[in-house]
Structure formats: C-alpha cells, structure tokens
Amino acid sequence: MKLKIQSIKNYFKSKKNKGQEPVFFEKIGDQKTSRDEMLKNIIKALKKNGWTIKK
Secondary structure, X not given: OOOOOOOHHHHHHHHHHOOOOOOOOOOOOOXXXXXXXXXXXXXXXXXXXXXXXXX
C-alpha cells in the first residue's frame, strides 16, 4: 500500500484543479493546544457547519 502525504497548500491546490471545494477548513489548534481543547474546537466547528452531535 502506498501512502502519499501532502501539505495543506498542495491539498487545496489539488482540490481546485479537480474543480472541487473543501466543505470547510478551520484551524482547531496547534502543537501547544491540549487534547481536550482541540476536541471542544472540533465540536464547535462541526456545529457551526450544521452537524449535530449525538451522545
């Protein structure tokens, strides 16, 4: 199996070349952000984009 890793810039460029747009892309944290804080940021981003969370 071959796995190709590309940078964010290349990802968006390849999407644009294919005529596709990413649904949404938001930064949820960086290396110093705690895991719990990233989870909260992911949940906020998903809710903002119309997703519902079921527990």
